[in-house]
Amino acid sequence: MTDFDLIIIGGGIIGGSTLYHLSQLGYKGRVLVLEREDALSKGSTALSAGGFRNIWTTPINMRLTSYSIRKLAKFREELDWPIGFDQRGxxxxxxxxxxxxxxxxxxxxxxxxxxxxxxxxxxxxxxxxxxxxxxxxxxxxxxxxxxxxxxxxxxxxxDCGAFDPSAAAVGYFERAIEGMSGRAELRLRTEVKRLHIEDGEYRGIELSDGTMLKSEKVFVAAGAWTNALLEVSGVRGDDLPPVxxxxxxxxxxxxxxxxxxxxxxxxxxxxxxxxxxxxxxxxxxxxxxxxxxxxxxxxxxxxxxxxxxxxxxxxxxxxxxxxxxxxxxxxxxxxEVDHNAVLGEHPHYKNLLFATGFSGHGAMEAPAAGLAMAELAMTGAYQTIDCSELSIRRFWEKRPIHETIVI
Ligand SMILES: Cc1cc2nc3c(=O)[nH]c(=O)nc-3n(C[C@H](O)[C@H](O)[C@H](O)COP(=O)(O)OP(=O)(O)OC[C@H]3O[C@@H](n4cnc5c(N)ncnc54)[C@H](O)[C@@H]3O)c2cc1C
Structure with missing residues (x-):
């Protein structure tokens, strides 16, 4: 018996976009969002330069950002939430x-x-x-x-420009929580101490106050702190994204x-x-x-x-x-290997999903990355944009996707 179907760790733009897309896709499960700070978007999302561009050298980044820019342009209309979208180039x-x-x-x-x-x-x-x-x-x-x-x-x-990632993150969470009619809960000031992983499978989480929670799946959207949490949960060596x-x-x-x-x-x-x-x-x-x-x-x-x-x-x-x-x-x-996101379900740990390694382009890729993670959590596969090439497997198989226009 689980307490929730899905636990999302992290109240930044990646966690927010994923929850929003789950609500848009009609996800019927119960979701718990955990954020250790006293408010949403207090991590990298709030400190970003807010730039967006589709000028990249790798097709996956061109696809993710082109899709995301179209969604950011319609954000205000779709969510009735201003994000300072400014296509100034x-x-x-x-x-x-x-x-x-x-x-x-x-x-x-x-x-x-x-x-x-x-x-x-x-x-x-x-x-x-x-x-x-x-x-x-x-x-x-x-x-x-x-x-x-x-x-x-x-x-x-x-087609490039700037927006306010923090406003977008909060907008995503607000609209998702409303849209999920009581099936999504947000807990602030709640730190996850470790994930409970056994026999290659995610089982639940332990909070810093000792509370244990069970969920069928977890999505670690803890940005630059993702590896710290995975490491303390026993994930080691090549099983950790090179972030x-x-x-x-x-x-x-x-x-x-x-x-x-x-x-x-x-x-x-x-x-x-x-x-x-x-x-x-x-x-x-x-x-x-x-x-x-x-x-x-x-x-x-x-x-x-x-x-x-x-x-x-x-x-x-x-x-x-x-x-x-x-x-x-x-x-x-x-x-550090190819300057691109590493995301998906961990191939060695069933039901453990994560998205990190955005290397300075996570805010602008959040609409597409959140949709991809929501589809994966809900259906077990990417439906709209195939992000399989961003799996951690690429490092094991020596197939990095080097992005060279990184600032
Ligand atoms: C100076 C700067 C400039 C940038 N400029 C751009 C730009 O122009 N364009 C762009 O697209 N991107 C930019 N970025 C990158 C962008 O901000 C990030 O890629 C994006 O915000 C990542 O979002 P996130 O949700 O993954 O992480 P975050 O926003 O960091 O959210 C992760 C959340 O997880 C929480 N958390 C962590 N560990 C735990 C735990 N154990 N328990 C509970 N909660 C936890 C944190 O408190 C945090 O709120 C910039 C970043 C910086 C720092």
Missing amino acids: YLFCQTEDKFENAKTFGAEWEKNGVRIEFLEPREVEKKVPGLKAGIDHIDPEVSELLGMKAIGGGVFGP VPLKRMLFITNLPPIEGFDRIPMTIIDDGIYFRPEGPNLLIGRADPFTEAGFDLTADAQYYEEKINFVMQERVPGMERCRLMSMWAGLYDTN
Whole structure:
């Protein structure tokens, strides 16, 4: 006898989207959602940059994000819930050689229905008023020191943009709980201590207060904390997805005083610095390649000054007038092998479902990933988008799916 049919661990956007899609699919089981924080969406979902794009190198990511973008565009209408959907585009500014490579990849994007515009340097400057594509205006010693090169062109995705993942996560949970008429329960401030696994099968969970709960299935949607929970439950070695928590920081400055800067797309420049307007301010990030795996969440103003601000000031004169107003750090659930999600039912542990390893693209893939996980939990198979290639099996079978456009 089980207490629930399904337990979902994690109150972020992946858990929320899965519960919502279960309710949409007419799931009749009893579901319990457990979140250790005092509110929904207090993990990585709340700390995300909220970007969405279908510009990827792997077809699975193009499929997941193209589907998700269509759903995010209709989110407000479908759920009657605002998520700040803003299709302002993504602009990857590239050096001459990378731009030429991107053009040769253009046929793949076209084949996968990804709309791309290849922009000449002056068109890049038009999209981002104030940005200087060249480096002639920079003291040669400075450009060398900062490793800056001229922008040879831009890859622009008109279907890309930004939204508020936290609002979407809460919207998903609210509407799902309403839609499931008493069959879905949410418990906050409830930490799962471990999963009970026996003879290759999931049996139940133990909470930190010692309570034991039984359910037929469990879905671990614990983001960057997924492996920690699996490990303490006895999952070891190659049975663990190759995922580590990696600190990623975001910074808020005021907007530079440049006419039209408030309408620029999400723009990616030198060394992966990315920025977009966030209300009346500018949100800026850059993944530090030297970050070590761990749960540290300290934001570092010095990193902004040294690794971002100097370059920004040269690339967008006017930025020197902007001040760092706030900053925070969150965790990527980084898949160290191929930078893609690892999801599905665990092949060695019956009824244990999980989804992690999104490596910085989990918010934008949540609509599709949640639908896939709901279909899997309900019917035992993917129905709409086949996600079997994202199974942990790919690492055992040495068939990784390397995604290279990761920021
Ligand atoms: C700085 C930053 C920028 C990002 N930018 C983007 C972006 O532009 N676009 C994009 O698509 N993605 C981005 N991401 C990634 C995105 O935020 C994540 O992929 C996504 O939010 C993951 O959602 P989740 O539901 O899996 O995890 P989370 O939102 O982290 O939710 C997991 C939840 O599980 C709970 N939990 C964990 N362990 C337990 C336990 N034992 N018991 C009970 N509860 C538990 C946690 O408290 C948490 O609330 C960014 C992330 C960061 C940090």
